[in-house]
Amino acid sequence: MLFTSGEFLFAYLPLTLGLFFLVARGAGNAAAAAWLVLASFLFYAYWLPAYTGLLAASVIFNYLLGNFMLACPADRQRLRLALLSFAVGADLLALGYFKYANFFLDAVAQLSGRPLGALNVILPIGISFFTFTQIAYLADVFAGKVRERNPLHYALFVSYFPHLIAGPVLHHAEMMPQFTLPQIYRPRLENFAIGLAFLLMGLAKKVLLADSWAPLADDLFDSPATAAVAVGEAWRGVLAYTLQIYFDFSGYSDMAIGLSLLIGVRLPYNFNSPYKATSIIDFWRRWHLTLSRFLRDYLYFPLGGNRHGSVRRYLNLMVTMLLGGLWHGAAWTFVIWGGLHGVYLAINHAWRYLCAGLARRATVEVPAALRFAGRALALTLTLFSVVVAWVFFRARSVTDAVRILGSMCALPAGASAPTLGIGLGALVPLAGGFAVALLARNSQQLLDGPLTRAVQRISAGGWRVLALGAIVGAEVTAIALVAVISASRSVTEFIYFNF
Amino acid sequence: MLRAVTVILAATLGSALLLTTLELALRLLPVQNGIAAGDPSADWPAHRLIPNVHYTFSDAWDLRNVHRGVTNNMGYVAPFAYVPGSDAVAVVGNSFIEGLMDRYQDTLQGQLAWRVHDAPAILNFGSSGASLPDYIGLGPMVRRRFDVRWLVILVVGGDFEKGFSPPPGFFGWSAAARPPAELRPDRPRSAAVRLLRSLAVVRYLRGNLEFDLRHFLHTSVKGAPQACVPEGLHPGDRSLITAYAEGLPAAYGLPASRVILVFDSDRAELYRSHGASTQSRCPDRDDAARRTLAAAAADRGEHVVDLEPVFARYFRATGKRLDYSPLDYHWNAVAHGLAAAEVARVLNQAAPPPGVDTVRAARVAAVRPLRR
Numbered sequence: 001m002l003f004t005s006g007e008f009l010f011a012y013l014p015l016t017l018g019l020f021f022l023v024a025r026g027a028g029n030a031a032a033a034a035w036l037v038l039a040s041f042l043f044y045a046y047w048l049p050a051y052t053g054l055l056a057a058s059v060i061f062n063y064l065l066g067n068f069m070l071a072c073p074a075d076r077q078r079l080r081l082a083l084l085s086f087a088v089g090a091d092l093l094a095l096g097y098f099k100y101a102n103f104f105l106d107a108v109a110q111l112s113g114r115p116l117g118a119l120n121v122i123l124p125i126g127i128s129f130f131t132f133t134q135i136a137y138l139a140d141v142f143a144g145k146v147r148e149r150n151p152l153h154y155a156l157f158v159s160y161f162p163h164l165i166a167g168p169v170l171h172h173a174e175m176m177p178q179f180t181l182p183q184i185y186r187p188r189l190e191n192f193a194i195g196l197a198f199l200l201m202g203l204a205k206k207v208l209l210a211d212s213w214a215p216l217a218d219d220l221f222d223s224p225a226t227a228a229v230a231v232g233e234a235w236r237g238v239l240a241y242t243l244q245i246y247f248d249f250s251g252y253s254d255m256a257i258g259l260s261l262l263i264g265v266r267l268p269y270n271f272n273s274p275y276k277a278t279s280i281i282d283f284w285r286r287w288h289l290t291l292s293r294f295l296r297d298y299l300y301f302p303l304g305g306n307r308h309g310s311v312r313r314y315l316n317l318m319v320t321m322l323l324g325g326l327w328h329g330a331a332w333t334f335v336i337w338g339g340l341h342g343v344y345l346a347i348n349h350a351w352r353y354l355c356a357g358l359a360r361r362a363t364v365e366v367p368a369a370l371r372f373a374g375r376a377l378a379l380t381l382t383l384f385s386v387v388v389a390w391v392f393f394r395a396r397s398v399t400d401a402v403r404i405l406g407s408m409c410a411l412p413a414g415a416s417a418p419t420l421g422i423g424l425g426a427l428v429p430l431a432g433g434f435a436v437a438l439l440a441r442n443s444q445q446l447l448d449g450p451l452t453r454a455v456q457r458i459s460a461g462g463w464r465v466l467a468l469g470a471i472v473g474a475e476v477t478a479i480a481l482v483a484v485i486s487a488s489r490s491v492t493e494f495i496y497f498n499f
Numbered sequence: 500m501l502r503a504v505t506v507i508l509a510a511t512l513g514s515a516l517l518l519t520t521l522e523l524a525l526r527l528l529p530v531q532n533g534i535a536a537g538d539p540s541a542d543w544p545a546h547r548l549i550p551n552v553h554y555t556f557s558d559a560w561d562l563r564n565v566h567r568g569v570t571n572n573m574g575y576v577a578p579f580a581y582v583p584g585s586d587a588v589a590v591v592g593n594s595f596i597e598g599l600m601d602r603y604q605d606t607l608q609g610q611l612a613w614r615v616h617d618a619p620a621i622l623n624f625g626s627s628g629a630s631l632p633d634y635i636g637l638g639p640m641v642r643r644r645f646d647v648r649w650l651v652i653l654v655v656g657g658d659f660e661k662g663f664s665p666p667p668g669f670f671g672w673s674a675a676a677r678p679p680a681e682l683r684p685d686r687p688r689s690a691a692v693r694l695l696r697s698l699a700v701v702r703y704l705r706g707n708l709e710f711d712l713r714h715f716l717h718t719s720v721k722g723a724p725q726a727c728v729p730e731g732l733h734p735g736d737r738s739l740i741t742a743y744a745e746g747l748p749a750a751y752g753l754p755a756s757r758v759i760l761v762f763d764s765d766r767a768e769l770y771r772s773h774g775a776s777t778q779s780r781c782p783d784r785d786d787a788a789r790r791t792l793a794a795a796a797a798d799r800g801e802h803v804v805d806l807e808p809v810f811a812r813y814f815r816a817t818g819k820r821l822d823y824s825p826l827d828y829h830w831n832a833v834a835h836g837l838a839a840a841e842v843a844r845v846l847n848q849a850a851p852p853p854g855v856d857t858v859r860a861a862r863v864a865a866v867r868p869l870r871r
Binding site: 002004005006007010011189208212215216218219222223230465466467468469470471472473474475476477478481483484485486487488 | 502505506507508509510511512513514515516517518521559560561704707708709710714715716717718770771772818824825826
């Protein structure tokens with residue numbers, strides 16, 4: 001079920017929330033939490049019922065293993081380590097089978113020169129997300145950081161429908177305690193007003209912006225490998241994809257956050273205007289924040305982080321980014337995308353080190369105009385590097401990516417490329433998209449600032465129920481309208497559903 | 500309880516306020532207007548638009564490709580009235596022929612009017628939502644009103660399969676009937692429907708966004724992918740197609756040699772392959788049915804115009820698209836022009852029909868300015 005679909009917004013969601021509050025009122029908070037778990041599994045089952053068992057098995061297995069570790073006496077460290085290794089190994093094995101088996105078979109076949117048959121495996125939607133959140137939980141159990149052990153809250157933390165399919169990658173410590181709060185089990189108009197506003201913003205990003213650029217990007221990236229592509233066409237497609245993936249994924253994240261806010265549960269932010277970044281380090285502090293946090297805490301730091309000298313640091317960065325790339329999908333294109341960002345990060349760290357040295361010795365104050373020009377140059381260079389990497393991220397194969405990059409540099413691969421220019425018709429919306437991405441305030445700035453303040457002001461006023469009720473009514477109508485726009489097109493899934 | 504009622508009332512008020520604001524805003528914008536089905540009548544029970552209306556067309560949520568035009572006395576998109584009894588080349592098809600997204604003079608029928616030597620009036624019977632059964636079902640109605648000299652039918656992707664689920668006012672497949680098409684009856688619109696049609700919000704939802712509640716509540720369901728049908732067609736489908744090709748000329752009272760079937764190409768594939776291919780990678784039931792129809796029609800002496808090589812040649816030579824894709828795959832003026840040139844070639848090469856010396860006069864009589 002897609003968040004943008006009519007059946008989700010106007011059947012599943014009202015029914016789930018309505019029953020959640022009714023059950024909480026009639027049968028208590030635990031029963032309401034149980035209903036939300038059940039509803040989340042139903043949400044998952046709507047896609048492919050057969051894999052709901054896999055999700056359930058994963059939740060039960062990891063919870064039990066976590067409990068065994070917690071039950072181990074502190075002096076049985078080796079046993080706890082063995083349990084952790086077994087659990088994480090089993091999780092990675094399942095992930096490896098469903099997501100990477102064919103990739104590895106293909107790689108072995110290419111290396112050995114002997115064709116191997118492919119496995120007929122369908123990727124269970126959201127498997128990367130629910131596997132990683134649980135690995136983090138197990139690692140924290142091992143490290144003694146886990147306090148909350150309620151099985152219902154654990155099941156809800158993993159399967160919670162707003163994040164189940166495409167994140168954000170949640171951390172148990174920020175989610176499970178929220179499920180114990182009594183206020184989330186009571187409907188509040190303020191939560192509805194803010195949650196629906198966020199949902200509407202996310203929906204608009206996805207439907208009005210991302211889906212509008214999707215055909216331009218698909219047009220380029222779905223062209224056959226033999227086709228030659230003109231320069232303007234290549235840039236148009238790549239820039240359209242650059243905007244599409246940002247508004248698609250940040251729109252999805254906003255919708256997830258908004259849905260969760262309807263019951264007053266706050267999900268972590270996932271984006272902070274990444275295209276405003278003035279360096280790649282800055283970019284990764286703004287793009288897919290919850291995945292970056294996961295990779296940093298559970299991969300980069302355990303590898304040693306920056307504690308063993310600069311060479312090890314660059315190596316650790318590279319390993320982290322390569323695996324981060326592979327997390328997105330079982331293809332060399334994702335590995336190269338991760339590797340490119342690893343190289344970018346290494347260069348960026350080296351540059352910073354160099355600049356810090358120069359700054360210490362500098363005696364002259366840099367003029368403001370020069371600083372501004374420097375920032376503009378840094379932003380452009382960062383964006384350009386990100387755009388180049390997106391080509392690998394989106395292309396169907398490395399050959400395709402190289403062909404498209406060649407076309408962007410006016411090096412068409414074929415002899416007779418139809419000379420399609422970028423065209424004003426495409427240029428204006430693309431420029432508009434980048435203006436929004438680069439200049440406008442992002443949704444979390446709106447949520448934490450004027451939106452919350454406005455709702456608080458209304459709440460404090462004498463017409464609270466009437467005013468908030470009217471706002472909610474208008475928001476529901478606007479959401480319906482955008483959902484109808486979405487339905488007027490062919491089905492467009494969220495890009496991160498594939499990961 | 501009182502609080503809940505207050506919230507519901509307030510929410511309704513908020514919703515109404517937003518819709519009112521939207522209504523006012525949309526009234527200033529070129530949302531679709533005047534494009535609505537006319538009521539069925541005893542002599543023309545099939546779908547057509549409300550006659551003699553100035554319409555505005557725009558596409559999708561962002562109101563792109565705005566066109567303004569008129570429907571004529573028969574409720575079809577043409578800037579002139581159709582005069583009963585006049586000699587005619589009937590051009591039949593779906594939204595491609597209706598041509599709301601193009602200027603009339605750029606359409607196939609608009610271009611045929613000047614490309615064909617000594618042609619009778621070129622009358623189009625294009626309706627958005629029509630499919631193959633409509634093209635044959637309209638025959639007796641058209642024949643009763645006009646002296647049809649030639650029949651031109653445009654067949655596009657989906658034309659076979661859509662015939663199995665016709666909306667009210669359109670013909671659908673009927674294996675029992677001969678010709679194999681049966682009308683799904685329509686009803687006159689009530690006053691409430693007419694009132695709703697006058698609202699810009701409703702026109703935007705129904706016209707620009709093609710809102711349909713059943714579809715809206717099933718948008719996540721992709722359905723099983725279409726099976727590839729590289730070889731033959733199901734016997735039931737084949738017999739429908741055979742009966743169709745057999746009955747088409749008779750439905751319009753014409754010999755087979757006066758029927759021209761024009762087949763569109765898979766332009767999406769043409770662009771995907773950058774001009775290398777026009778063949779679907781995975782031909783489905785509809786592709787197979789259209790191929791079978793082309794063969795059956797040719798066997799019976801009907802003219803078959805295949806636009807695949809024509810479009811491919813043009814695209815390879817110029818790199819320019821033949822439609823408004825990637826957002827809308829309806830033909831643009833170039834595609835209409837190429838198709839018109841092909842059809843005109845057949846019409847101009849054919850021997851003049853009996854009484855041809857009178858047709859110019861008939862055309863002049865038929866092409867009268869529309870009543871304003």
